[in-house]
Amino acid sequence: MNRFFKSFGYAWKGVKSVFRTEQNMKIHTAVTVFMLIVSFIFKISTTEWIAEMINTAFETLVDIVSPNREATAGKIKDITAGAVLVAALISVVVGIIIFLPKLLPLFTG
Numbered sequence: 001m002n003r004f005f006k007s008f009g010y011a012w013k014g015v016k017s018v019f020r021t022e023q024n025m026k027i028h029t030a031v032t033v034f035m036l037i038v039s040f041i042f043k044i045s046t047t048e049w050i051a052e053m054i055n056t057a058f059e060t061l062v063d064i065v066s067p068n069r070e071a072t073a074g075k076i077k078d079i080t081a082g083a084v085l086v087a088a089l090i091s092v093v094v095g096i097i098i099f100l101p102k103l104l105p106l107f108t109g
Helices: 002-021 023-041 051-065 071-108
Strands: none
Touching: 002 023, 002 051, 023 071, 051 071
């Protein structure tokens, strides 16, 4: 059981690390908080997106494996950053699909 709780400690340490070092994580967190508030108002359940954390994990791993800034390592970082961008764009589309029908009546009477 002690090992179980230690794993949460390691996970929390990772969350703190990415929040301290990644500007985009702060933006994602602010947007997530906003979306949670809106979700409570409209009684909509949401899921937590962790794409930026996955991207940071890949970037850190690439830095360890390839500290000399090789072209392939840069390509891997670009691809994972692109995956985060695609995930963010998809979440915007999903947010519009979910929230627009609920918001329109507020503005159209």
